[in-house]
Amino acid sequence: MDMRARSGWLQPNWPRGEGQGIPVVKWLQGEKNSILDERIELQNLACGRAAMRKVIYLDNSATTMVLPEVAEAVREAMEKTYGNPSSLHSMGVEAERILRNAREEVAKLLGAQPEEVYFTSGGTEANNWALRGLAHALKRRGRHIITTAIEHASVLEACRRLEEEGFSVTYLPVDKQGIVRLESLERSLREDTILVSVMSVNNEVGSLQPLEEIAKIVASRSPALFHVDHVQGYGKIPLPLKKLRLAAVSLSAHKIHGPKGVGALYLRQGVRIEPFLVGGDQERNLRAGTENVPGIAGFGVAATLARKNLPDSVQRMAQLKIRLAEGLLEGIPGAHLNGPEPRAGAPHILNISFPGVKAEVLVHMLEEKGIYVSTSSACHSRRQEASHVLKALGLPSSHLEGAIRISLSRLTTEEEIEEAIRTIKECVEELRRL
Numbered sequence: 274m275d276m277r278a279r280s281g282w283l284q285p286n287w288p289r290g291e292g293q294g295i296p297v298v299k300w301l302q303g304e305k306n307s308i309l310d311e312r313i314e315l316q317n318l319a320c321g322r323a324a325m326r327k328v329i330y331l332d333n334s335a336t337t338m339v340l341p342e343v344a345e346a347v348r349e350a351m352e353k354t355y356g357n358p359s360s361l362h363s364m365g366v367e368a369e370r371i372l373r374n375a376r377e378e379v380a381k382l383l384g385a386q387p388e389e390v391y392f393t394s395g396g397t398e399a400n401n402w403a404l405r406g407l408a409h410a411l412k413r414r415g416r417h418i419i420t421t422a423i424e425h426a427s428v429l430e431a432c433r434r435l436e437e438e439g440f441s442v443t444y445l446p447v448d449k450q451g452i453v454r455l456e457s458l459e460r461s462l463r464e465d466t467i468l469v470s471v472m473s474v475n476n477e478v479g480s481l482q483p484l485e486e487i488a489k490i491v492a493s494r495s496p497a498l499f500h501v502d503h504v505q506g507y508g509k510i511p512l513p514l515k516k517l518r519l520a521a522v523s524l525s526a527h528k529i530h531g532p533k534g535v536g537a538l539y540l541r542q543g544v545r546i547e548p549f550l551v552g553g554d555q556e557r558n559l560r561a562g563t564e565n566v567p568g569i570a571g572f573g574v575a576a577t578l579a580r581k582n583l584p585d586s587v588q589r590m591a592q593l594k595i596r597l598a599e600g601l602l603e604g605i606p607g608a609h610l611n612g613p614e615p616r617a618g619a620p621h622i623l624n625i626s627f628p629g630v631k632a633e634v635l636v637h638m639l640e641e642k643g644i645y646v647s648t649s650s651a652c653h654s655r656r657q658e659a660s661h662v663l664k665a666l667g668l669p670s671s672h673l674e675g676a677i678r679i680s681l682s683r684l685t686t687e688e689e690i691e692e693a694i695r696t697i698k699e700c701v702e703e704l705r706r707l
């Protein structure tokens with residue numbers, strides 16, 4: 274089966290890696306990497322009750338395991354390169370060099386120029402900044418914003434704030450696959466529309482949005498800027514920045530095996546935005562505050578490693594996801610896929626319901642067996658309310674209750690997927706018997 278032809282994950286415009294030779298690649302190819310093995314053992318021990326049992330981590334949309342090379346870069350920046358990048362002396366210059374290298378690597382993985390990358394404290398800040406910063410910079414031209422009903426909370430809440438400040442926001446509906454309805458975008462564009470914000474990959478169901486069509490519709494009818502929350506797509510889905518004429522793109526390090534609390538906003542050169550934080554002149558006067566040099570160092574290494582494994586690791590991950598979907602759908606009566614068909618969705622996210630089973634109970638039962646998945650998005654899962662994404666897909670309540678999200682990374686192995694299929698089947702059967 275030609276995976277490239279059947280889905281949108283892999284297109285020829287991926288920035289190709291420069292080759293092999295790094296430990297994680299060898300590990301993926303089956304060679305032993307002692308640092309990584311050690312880390313996995315530590316991870317097993319850290320998981321309390323699951324200690325001594327192999328951990329199968331399938332919650333990679335919530336966050337990914339930090340790679341040893343990344344942790345090493347963070348540690349080195351903390352212990353050795355601890356100068357302030359704004360200082361004039363050599364220690365400051367060294368720290369500044371780390372920022373420069375990381376900016377280049379983060380930009381390369383996105384296909385951008387380093388001058389277009391601004392470091393932030395994560396995807397949430399990048400989204401808040403893009404929405405608020407662009408809206409306020411453009412408010413003399415208009416006050417209408419378009420987004421979708423299934424965006425991450427950091428986009429939706431930023432929009433709600435903007436509504437309180439006098440902007441009007443249209444939330445586009447999605448179909449059963451979680452894909453935005455283009456007719457409603459066409460109907461919603463107005464003369465005063467200044468900004469359209471659509472995510473590339475939905476974090477709960479893995480739907481891929483038709484960004485090319487959206488960009489065409491927007492460009493043909495309005496001068497509105499286009500922002501993409503690419504937190505779940507970065508390093509997995511190519512994003513042709515120029516073709517889509519994107520003004521801004523949000524990224525996060527911890528979804529690509531980097532540290533938490535660091536991310537970036539891509540801003541096309543020449544796009545005007547209000548600063549996010551004011552104070553010092555860091556990040557070209559747009560995001561004040563001493564830079565998180567260790568986090569940024571780790572982000573840079575994570576981006577380098579992700580690029581070097583492309584596109585094979587993504588294709589492998591996609592095949593494993595398809596196997597997982599088929600195994601669960603065939604093996605568990607009544608199992609229902611939420612969102613796109615496995616071949617049409619993102620390579621790493623699967624959302625599936627088992628009617629008659631409460632998702633929270635299943636998640637804890639799986640945890641007892643060393644398998645880590647989640648109910649909906651990690652940021653809402655403690656609120657105990659049905660996910661806004663699943664509701665927007667129009668799912669019946671029986672499907673909402675029993676929905677779990679299983680998300681892979683490029684470290685996920687075939688054995689882990691086979692074990693997960695077996696264990697999920699056993700647990701669902703047991704819960705249904707109770």
Ligand SMILES: Cc1ncc(COP(=O)(O)O)c(C=O)c1O
Pocket residue numbers: 334335394395396397398400425427472474475476502504505524525526527534535536
């Ligand atoms: C689609 C999407 N956008 C934004 C974010 C927020 O990123 P961060 O956790 O770096 O703040 C997430 C995190 O899960 C996400 O999945």
